[in-house]
Amino acid sequence: MIYRETGQFRTSYAADQAIFPIRQDRIGIAVILLIAFVVIPATASQYWLETIMLPFLIYGLAAVGLNLLTGYAGQLSLGTGGFMATGAFAAYKLATAFPELHIVVVLLLAGLITAGVGILFGLPSLRIKGFYLAVATLAAQFFLLWLYNRVPWFTNYSASGVISAPPRAIFGEVYVTGFEAKPLAKYFFVLSAVALLALLAKNMVRLKIGRAWMAIRDMDIAAEIIGIRPLTTKLSAFAISSFYCGIAGALWAFAYTGSVEALAFDINVSFRVLFMIIIGGLGSILGSFLGAGFIVLLPIFLNNALLSLGLAEAVALASHIEFMIMGALIIFFLIVEPHGLNRLWQIGKEKLRRWPFPY
Amino acid sequence: MNEVLATSPGTQTAVARKRDIGEVLLQVDNISLRFGGVQALAQVSFDIRKGEIRAIIGPNGAGKSSMLNVINGFYQPQEGSLIWKGRRLRKMRPHFAAKEGIARTFQNIALFKGMSTLDNIMTGRILKMRASFLEQAFYLGRARREELENRAFVERIIDFLEIQHIRHVPVGKLPYGLQKRVELARALAMEPELLLLDEPMAGMNLEEKEDMVRFILDVNEEYGTTIALIEHDMSVVMDISDRVVVLDYGRVLADGTPDEVRNDPAVIEAYLGVQHD
Numbered sequence: 001m002i003y004r005e006t007g008q009f010r011t012s013y014a015a016d017q018a019i020f021p022i023r024q025d026r027i028g029i030a031v032i033l034l035i036a037f038v039v040i041p042a043t044a045s046q047y048w049l050e051t052i053m054l055p056f057l058i059y060g061l062a063a064v065g066l067n068l069l070t071g072y073a074g075q076l077s078l079g080t081g082g083f084m085a086t087g088a089f090a091a092y093k094l095a096t097a098f099p100e101l102h103i104v105v106v107l108l109l110a111g112l113i114t115a116g117v118g119i120l121f122g123l124p125s126l127r128i129k130g131f132y133l134a135v136a137t138l139a140a141q142f143f144l145l146w147l148y149n150r151v152p153w154f155t156n157y158s159a160s161g162v163i164s165a166p167p168r169a170i171f172g173e174v175y176v177t178g179f180e181a182k183p184l185a186k187y188f189f190v191l192s193a194v195a196l197l198a199l200l201a202k203n204m205v206r207l208k209i210g211r212a213w214m215a216i217r218d219m220d221i222a223a224e225i226i227g228i229r230p231l232t233t234k235l236s237a238f239a240i241s242s243f244y245c246g247i248a249g250a251l252w253a254f255a256y257t258g259s260v261e262a263l264a265f266d267i268n269v270s271f272r273v274l275f276m277i278i279i280g281g282l283g284s285i286l287g288s289f290l291g292a293g294f295i296v297l298l299p300i301f302l303n304n305a306l307l308s309l310g311l312a313e314a315v316a317l318a319s320h321i322e323f324m325i326m327g328a329l330i331i332f333f334l335i336v337e338p339h340g341l342n343r344l345w346q347i348g349k350e351k352l353r354r355w356p357f358p359y
Numbered sequence: 360m361n362e363v364l365a366t367s368p369g370t371q372t373a374v375a376r377k378r379d380i381g382e383v384l385l386q387v388d389n390i391s392l393r394f395g396g397v398q399a400l401a402q403v404s405f406d407i408r409k410g411e412i413r414a415i416i417g418p419n420g421a422g423k424s425s426m427l428n429v430i431n432g433f434y435q436p437q438e439g440s441l442i443w444k445g446r447r448l449r450k451m452r453p454h455f456a457a458k459e460g461i462a463r464t465f466q467n468i469a470l471f472k473g474m475s476t477l478d479n480i481m482t483g484r485i486l487k488m489r490a491s492f493l494e495q496a497f498y499l500g501r502a503r504r505e506e507l508e509n510r511a512f513v514e515r516i517i518d519f520l521e522i523q524h525i526r527h528v529p530v531g532k533l534p535y536g537l538q539k540r541v542e543l544a545r546a547l548a549m550e551p552e553l554l555l556l557d558e559p560m561a562g563m564n565l566e567e568k569e570d571m572v573r574f575i576l577d578v579n580e581e582y583g584t585t586i587a588l589i590e591h592d593m594s595v596v597m598d599i600s601d602r603v604v605v606l607d608y609g610r611v612l613a614d615g616t617p618d619e620v621r622n623d624p625a626v627i628e629a630y631l632g633v634q635h636d
Contacts, residue, residue, distance in 0.1 A: 013507045013510040013511055013514070014503075014507055016510070017506050017507060017510055019498065200496040200497065201496075203495060203496050203497065203498045204492065204495055204496050207490075207495040207498070207502060207506060208485055208488045208490065208495060208502075208505075208506075209492050209495055211474070211478055211481060211482045211485065212482070212485060214471055214473055214474050214478070215471050215474075215482050215485075217471075217473070218470075218471035218472050218473050218474065219469045219470065219471055219472070221433070221465075221469060222465065222469035222470070222471070223471075223482075224433075224453040224454070225431055225433070225453055225456075225457060225462075225463050225469075226457055226462075226482060226483055226485060226486070226545070226549065227453075227454055227457030227458060227485060227486040227549070228482075228485060229454055236492065240492070283473060
């Protein structure tokens with residue numbers, strides 16, 4: 001199937017303003033969803049589902065969240081880990097305080113609470129920009145982790161500071177959290193949440209609110225002249241971004257690891273998610289997942305490849321080589337295309353569109 | 360020279376348009392603006408009438424751009440006030456100005472570089488959209504309806520300014536003249552009552568200038584939009600504007616029709632610098 005628009009006539013604005021106006025894109029999305037929902041569950045092993053797909057999807061969701069804020073609204077943030085921790089601890093407090101609450105409601109409420117926290121830490125963004133804002137969000141990262149680490153109320157006075165997700169079923173006996181949860185159920189649960197939220201994000205960024213974010217990002221003075229309010233626009237970006245990060249954090253604690261301590265969401269997580277959107281492509285939903293794939297999946301493939309090359313005895317050496325190759329690849333990709341993997345994909349599409357007459 | 364003026368289309372439309380010029384839309388009343396020790400504007404007063412093309416001219420640093428920034432609320436003057444449609448405003452804010460229909464283009468193009476032409480112009484429709492973010496997230500109800508209605512509106516502007524071919528091109532890739540046109544399109548998408556143009560023809564070649572002049576006259580005639588423009592090209596200013604106000608060192612030097620201004624000795628001395636006979 002060649003990626004070409006020729007012969008596809010969009011005769012109404014509805015067709016031209018659709019979420020995926022080009023037929024090959026629609027087919028592509030359908031294929032990806034088919035693989036994610038049918039092929040992977042049917043073929044993947046338990047190890048694959050639990051230790052590879054779950055972190056990839058959850059990191060992808062967090063990357064979407066950060067990309068809304070940094071890639072679309074242009075507000076650099078290093079607080080992602082803190083917001084994910086907020087989501088995790090909010091979900092834990094809600095789930096233990098109100099055992100009858102449905103897990104979906106718990107997640108949504110945890111997201112909303114994180115959105116509120118995000119708004120609070122987004123307030124400085126009206127006055128400070130760029131790297132200085134990054135430093136201000138760094139304060140959120142350290143303060144929030146300190147809070148969940150030091151105030152025992154958040155961990156229900158657990159001595160170790162670790163929270164364990166209580167078992168919850170999505171419906172009937174199908175548990176998605178806790179010890180009884182099957183990998184397949186967890187996978188479907190996380191995948192559905194991530195796919196739905198990614199779709200909603202895609203809609204938001206191409207409509208009014210996304211245009212307002214990008215306007216503030218590209219030229220805040222002109223945006224203000226048009227009637228976009230900088231404060232509400234920036235805060236809405238912080239709120240929705242934090243909502244996504246909060247749900248990602250809650251899923252991390254509830255569906256992926258099952259039990260987690262505050263330090264699992266330290267500054268490294270914030271940096272990892274930031275690297276994902278830089279490598280994947282700022283201002284792109286697809287790029288968020290490409291970046292998450294690059295950062296989460298590539299080390300695993302490298303590791304397996306090295307081990308199969310006969311380095312099984314030297315595990316330490318293998319992991320060192322893995323780090324080196326990762327670093328080199330990151331530099332390579334940033335030199336080849338500073339706008340990220342998504343840009344490479346776009347260029348590829350553009351080439352395909354003109355092939356075989358590239359003039 | 361006079362023959363050329365009489366037959367140029369700009370002059371003819373100027374004559375025809377004079378009948379539509381109505382009451383005062385905006386009165387700039389005794390505005391003074393200082394930045395620290397620098398007096399950018401000193402007791403500036405003039406008015407802009409409905410339907411006219413009003414030029415603001417003056418040498419570099421005369422305070423022309425500052426004047427526009429005061430009008431759309433970007434700078435807060437220390438003294439004086441604006442009277443918008445008969446209402447005296449103590450403070451003008453950018454958001455209020457946008458809601459009241461004051462649109463603006465910039466001297467250095469201020470487009471949203473990462474967005475396509477279409478998205479840039481659609482951004483100008485933002486105040487006309489009411490859908491909540493939830494409706495947008497699900498692309499349902501009002502969000503969908505508004506998107507399509509405003510797309511149709513924007514397409515009319517795209518046709519009007521003849522930029523159909525660059526609809527989906529990121530504006531960062533466009534040549535300078537087209538970027539200026541997209542910026543005008545974005546301002547027009549706001550359905551402005553008063554359009555402020557800050558050097559719309561700066562850095563353009565003759566052909567691009569002629570196009571831009573034609574668009575400005577068309578906007579004024581077809582939509583009845585009041586236009587206030589800053590421009591350095593005197594032939595353009597004298598050709599298309601109904602009235603001209605001349606600023607120098609933050610003060611009003613002269614105010615009147617192009618002919619009056621052209622023959623004002625103070626203007627000739629301070630600004631044009633050549634002796635007319």
